[in-house]
Amino acid sequence: MATLHTQSTARLMMSPSVILLLAWMLIPLSMTLYFSFLRYNLLMPGMEEWTGFFNYQYFVTDPAFTAALVNTLVLVASVLVISVGGGLLMALLLDQPFFGRGIVRLLVIAPFFVMPTVSALVWKNMLMHPVYGLFAWVARGVGLEPVDWLSSAPLLSIILIVSWQWLPFAALILLTALQSLDEEQMEAAEMDGASALRRFVHITLPHLSRAITVVILIETIFLLSVFAEILVTTSGGPGYDSTNLSYLIYTQALLQFDVGGASAGGIIAVILANIVAIFLIRLIGKNLET
Amino acid sequence: MCHLRLSNVSKRFGTQEVIRDLDLSIEDGAFVVFVGPSGCGKSTLLRLIAGLEDASAGTIEIDDEDVTQLPPARRGLSMVFQSYALYPHMTVRANIAFPLRMAGLDKAAVDRKVTEAARVLNLTDYLSRKPRQLSGGQRQRVAIGRAIVREPKAFLFDEPLSNLDAALRVNMRLEISELHHQLGTTMIYVTHDQIEAMTMADTIVVLNKGVVEQVGSPMELYRRPANLFVAGFIGSPRMNFINGREAAKLGAEVIGVRPEHITLSPDGGTWRGEVGVAEHLGSDTFLHIKVDGVGQITARAPGEVDLRHGETISLTPEPGKMHLFGKTGEVIRTPEGVS
Numbered sequence: 266m267a268t269l270h271t272q273s274t275a276r277l278m279m280s281p282s283v284i285l286l287l288a289w290m291l292i293p294l295s296m297t298l299y300f301s302f303l304r305y306n307l308l309m310p311g312m313e314e315w316t317g318f319f320n321y322q323y324f325v326t327d328p329a330f331t332a333a334l335v336n337t338l339v340l341v342a343s344v345l346v347i348s349v350g351g352g353l354l355m356a357l358l359l360d361q362p363f364f365g366r367g368i369v370r371l372l373v374i375a376p377f378f379v380m381p382t383v384s385a386l387v388w389k390n391m392l393m394h395p396v397y398g399l400f401a402w403v404a405r406g407v408g409l410e411p412v413d414w415l416s417s418a419p420l421l422s423i424i425l426i427v428s429w430q431w432l433p434f435a436a437l438i439l440l441t442a443l444q445s446l447d448e449e450q451m452e453a454a455e456m457d458g459a460s461a462l463r464r465f466v467h468i469t470l471p472h473l474s475r476a477i478t479v480v481i482l483i484e485t486i487f488l489l490s491v492f493a494e495i496l497v498t499t500s501g502g503p504g505y506d507s508t509n510l511s512y513l514i515y516t517q518a519l520l521q522f523d524v525g526g527a528s529a530g531g532i533i534a535v536i537l538a539n540i541v542a543i544f545l546i547r548l549i550g551k552n553l554e555t
Numbered sequence: 556m557c558h559l560r561l562s563n564v565s566k567r568f569g570t571q572e573v574i575r576d577l578d579l580s581i582e583d584g585a586f587v588v589f590v591g592p593s594g595c596g597k598s599t600l601l602r603l604i605a606g607l608e609d610a611s612a613g614t615i616e617i618d619d620e621d622v623t624q625l626p627p628a629r630r631g632l633s634m635v636f637q638s639y640a641l642y643p644h645m646t647v648r649a650n651i652a653f654p655l656r657m658a659g660l661d662k663a664a665v666d667r668k669v670t671e672a673a674r675v676l677n678l679t680d681y682l683s684r685k686p687r688q689l690s691g692g693q694r695q696r697v698a699i700g701r702a703i704v705r706e707p708k709a710f711l712f713d714e715p716l717s718n719l720d721a722a723l724r725v726n727m728r729l730e731i732s733e734l735h736h737q738l739g740t741t742m743i744y745v746t747h748d749q750i751e752a753m754t755m756a757d758t759i760v761v762l763n764k765g766v767v768e769q770v771g772s773p774m775e776l777y778r779r780p781a782n783l784f785v786a787g788f789i790g791s792p793r794m795n796f797i798n799g800r801e802a803a804k805l806g807a808e809v810i811g812v813r814p815e816h817i818t819l820s821p822d823g824g825t826w827r828g829e830v831g832v833a834e835h836l837g838s839d840t841f842l843h844i845k846v847d848g849v850g851q852i853t854a855r856a857p858g859e860v861d862l863r864h865g866e867t868i869s870l871t872p873e874p875g876k877m878h879l880f881g882k883t884g885e886v887i888r889t890p891e892g893v894s
């Protein structure tokens with residue numbers, strides 16, 4: 266796009282999609298922003314009035330807010346650690362030649378294609394259920410008291426379910442990165458006297474740093490807004506033990522019909538997501554530079 | 556320091572036998588070049604010596620110690636790879652220091668050795684750069700630097716110059732030869748380029764399909780090739796091979812005569828032929844001449860020769876410079892006498 270003419274033509278051609286995208290994002294965002302400053306409850310139609318920052322104050326001082334904020338951050342951090350750590354181990358394993366590797370690779374990827382609601386229901390009813398669940402059956406088999414996962418360790422259960430969904434994604438990305446590692450580099454390190462562990466630390470990990478960064482950034486975006494898994498399993502309970510920000514906003518808007526409060530929560534969630542993003546980019550973004 | 560011996564070494568990948576029952580002895584301090592066409596098993600042989608591949612049969616000894624089962628790091632050899640295999644995320648300094656750090660040397664000793672290696676290889680100004688910020692020749696030198704700091708018993712080079720342009724290749728050839736004189740360490744060098752082999756080697760090992768065809772000094776191989784393969788592989792341009800009636804006259808299956816051993820004259824001479832393409836190199840001219848009943852012959856003429864396409868000319872092979880080969884390609888008479 267060298268000349269002025271081609272530049273303006275290019276702008277013209279791109280404008281429909283740019284305008285559509287902007288409208289898609291800006292209209293809901295500005296409406297949310299607008300509602301967040303209104304007293305707006307669906308049970309009291311026609312009584313909307315300007316309240317300034319009252320909704321924000323109300324949302325932030327709600328005891329549920331702190332719990333939800335902490336739960337959100339714990340959920341994101343734990344799932345990141347489990348999926349990146351486990352994905353790394355899995356990728357290393359799948360990179361080794363063994364019988365039936367093609368089939369195993371395919372099976373490992375499978376959880377990623379299962380809808381979040383479906384996989385959460387499978388975990389709830391077939392694995393973690395205190396009576397019918399596989400875990401309970403195993404526990405009884407070795408003579409232990411079955412654990413009611415979803416009520417005694419609700420956040421941990423959610424973390425396990427979400428990690429199970431994201432593990433294949435991390436494993437897949439890391440596996441492809443691993444396969445692009447130059448074999449001769451590993452051999453050179455071997456001749457230089459590096460043990461298997463040191464080859465992993467000094468050669469493999471630095472090679473994977475960019476892929477790990479990508480996995481962390483993408484997963485974070487999605488993990489900040491985990492919702493379906495909570496809705497179909499614990500409904501945020503008991504109490505607020507497994508409520509995260511998106512679930513709290515949902516209870517505000519659709520269970521208490523408080524549009525204004527929910528909008529304020531939404532804006533706070535957007536701000537939080539941006540803080541996390543800036544923090545992450547600062548921390549690991551340099552890995553993305555070439 | 557390092558005397559290397561391979562006895563009955565074989566290497567199979569599945570059913571394909573890449574190295575077949577190979578015996579070889581390499582003297583301490585020698586510069587040995589493995590040369591052969593692409594795919595003949597040179598790299599595999601080098602990797603067997605390095606320990607990066609396991610031998611299917613046979614033994615490898617370094618200084619009379621059997622190292623066949625030893626892992627690469629314990630054999631005390633250094634290798635320079637064709638792709639250089641530098642560690643991309645480390646600076647030049649860290650790359651060169653890597654083997655020393657792995658060996659557990661203290662920081663002062665590492666620094667001293669890296670600085671010394673950088674001085675020898677003219678890398679002092681580049682120590683804090685990353686490999687991707689270097690030119691091909693500089694990367695090559697970093698790879699060599701990483702190999703020499705360990706003070707290995709022997710260096711292994713796998714086609715180290717094949718990624719460089721022609722001018723740089725000539726330079727690096729000299730630098731590596733110079734390094735060999737300075738260090739006096741055994742070097743084993745793999746190449747498919749017979750010019751590299753001729754110019755650098757003390758001893759050339761010609762490989763073909765996993766078998767050693769001949770071992771000898773460059774001039775030995777040039778003067779007395781043991782068979783058709785070596786005769787055709789060593790020397791540039793290639794030796795002329797003539798079979799049929801002309802060969803039968805001398806009691807051989809094939810006769811060989813090098814382009815530089817053919818005298819041209821306007822008339823008289825043994826054969827007459829028609830000049831085809833003439834390649835002018837400045838110092839020499841290589842003429843491709845079509846001779847009836849003999850075939851295509853390449854002859855070397857002085858640089859200033861003035862011959863046109865289509866002219867007729869006489870050729871005389873220098874007496875006593877002919878190689879005679881038997882039915883299986885083995886030599887039956889070399890220029891200097893019966894072999």
Ligand SMILES: Nc1ncnc2c1ncn2[C@@H]1O[C@H](COP(=O)(O)OP(=O)(O)O)[C@@H](O)[C@H]1O
Pocket residue numbers: 568573591592593594595596597598599600
């Ligand atoms: N890891 C391997 N697995 C299977 N075949 C191989 C392997 N490495 C080399 N070969 C085969 O061995 C032969 C010799 O290879 P190589 O030693 O690399 O040749 P060169 O270096 O002389 O060009 C080739 O036919 C190649 O296909």
Ligand SMILES: [Mg+2]
Pocket residue numbers: 597598599714
């Ligand atoms: Mg090779």
